[in-house]
């Protein structure tokens with residue numbers, strides 16, 4: 001087992017230029033110290049979180065919601081940042097796109113990361129813009145040599161510009177490309193190997209894509225280099241049927257984490273050891289205690305694999 005990926009260029013709990021930030025792991029016992037569990041920040045949960053109404057270890061925010069010069073949302077996040085580490089999650093870089101990366105977008109990301117000094121920054125292996133047109137979706141790429149070279153070039157550029165190691169997230173997908181010559185897990189593993197980037201394993205995405213394409217979701221998890229995985233996402237999906245009557249899962253982040261995804265997560269932890277885990281919820285958002293309850297379950301699952309490791313150490 002290898003420990004979770006260290007946070008980019010900045011040391012945990014501290015910065016090159018400023019004082020150390022609060023680290024929730026300080027007050028935990030040795031078996032719990034490796035287990036971290038967070039929730040995606042929703043506007044309606046900000047005040048209860050500021051009041052300490054839920055015991056979560058970190059918060060995740062979407063970068064593109066924060067690309068403004070100021071205002072109450074940024075001020076509120078600065079106050080939360082004093083209490084909890086942040087993970088900043090980008091959805092707009094279009095790393096899988098054919099066009100060069102948007103340098104203005106990278107500049108805005110750089111300013112955001114400097115301001116909030118998140119412990120993790122992640123983006124998707126997907127594309128969302130082409131020919132100057134932006135699509136409100138994260139679309140899959142073909143897994144072939146040409147795409148691999150282009151994605152690696154883009155990841156190199158992002159890491160150079162942001163001066164940090166990023167985490168690249170496996171996507172959920174509903175279609176595949178006939179021209180693909182590599183399995184998804186092998187493709188992502190090769191991106192990590194060539195660029196040195198970390199990985200964000202979205203277990204729900206792995207399950208959704210596996211079911212939609214008739215593959216074993218474990219094949220993706222198993223192919224990823226364990227030492228590169230710095231964060232895990234868990235979320236809920238919706239279920240439909242395709243034209244052939246087969247199961248079609250939609251990654252809608254609008255339901256509790258499914259039982260099958262919990263099982264896949266626990267199997268992944270048995271391979272990986274504890275990995276900081278985030279509960280994603282973007283639709284039909286429940287009260288904070290409900291999300292915190294799912295985060296508690298994820299923390300307990302990590303502690304269950306951390307305890308034997310501590311005993312063996």
Ligand SMILES: [Fe+2]
Pocket residue numbers: 169202205233280
């Ligand atoms: Fe995700």
